[in-house]
Every structure is written in C-alpha cells, then in structure tokens.
Amino acid sequence: TRPAFYQREVERVFWREWQFLGRTDQVPNPGDYFSLTFAQVPIIIVRGADGVVRAFANTCRHRGSLLLDEGHGQCKAIVCPYHSWTYALDGRLAGTPDMELTQGFRADDYPLLPVRLETWAGFMFINFDPQAQPLSAFLGDLDDKVGMYGLGDMVLARRREYTIACNWKLWV
Secondary structure: OOHHHHHHHHHHHHOOOOEEEEEHHHOOOOOEEEEEEEOOEEEEEEEOOOOOEEEEEOEOOOOOOEOOOOEEEEOOOEEOOOOOOEEOOOOOEEEOOOOOOOOOOOHHHOOOOEEEEEEEOOEEEEEOOOOOOOHHHHHOOHHHHHHHHOHHHOOOOOOOOOOOOOOHHHHO
C-alpha cells in the first residue's frame, strides 16, 4: 500500500510491458476516440481518417494542457482548449493560431507524442517503452492456443467499470 512501492511497479511493470487497453471496436469510425489516464499518463486512443487506430499522450505540445476530457467522443480534429492548437487525427499539428510570425517555429516539430499501440485479434495493447519487444513476441504462442475461438470476430457488447479499493495484483 506504500506509494513508493506502487510508483516502482508503475515504472517497472506498467511502463515497460504491454498493457491491454480495450477493443478496436470501441473506436469504430474515423474521429471516434476515448481518453483515459493509464499508469499516471493521460492518453487518447483515436481512429484516424485513414482508419488506423493510434494512441497519443493527451497533452498539448504548446503548454501541456489536457486536450480531451476522459471518456468517449467523436471529433474531426483535436483542439487544445488553451490556445486552440489543432491536431489532425494522425497526430500532426495542423493549426497554430498566431504562430505564423514566430521565428524558427515549424509545426512539423510539434506533433502529438505517440504511445506505442499494437493490436491482436481486435484487442488493443499499449507500451510506453520504445525498446520493448513487439506485441507478437510478448504474446508468444497465444494465437495458436486460442485462435480457434475467433476472438477477432467478437465485438464489445457491454462495458462496465468498477472502482475497487485494493492492490491491483489482488484484482488481477
């Protein structure tokens, strides 16, 4: 129950290993998103105009403002509530009001910060460690063991959230 011990777990487990985050059918259409805080990091999961599901840090590159409140929604772009910096669904910085005259400023230098996201059978996993092995290596032969169940064809029918006051290892 010590905060220091939990912080060590965050750094050594949650930030270094693949973590299940949800199903791709939670964001079925371009612009669909959900945002949450995972292991103390605010994250956006969004389906781009190209159909690709991506994860980003939910913070503006300008002043660090939270971009989207936690929950689900639909948007054509991600707009910072602070100075209206606008990000495309693929994370590119697409609009920067009043920055045209700023010497040396290049919008290409300020995309949303990506979070590694890979999918397996419709399940989304994230990983904060750029050196981590690919999800397929992490899962090993799981597909051989459960592939016959057609998990990729399943869809989310109902979602419930619970707040449980216990150590995460007890719940898992």
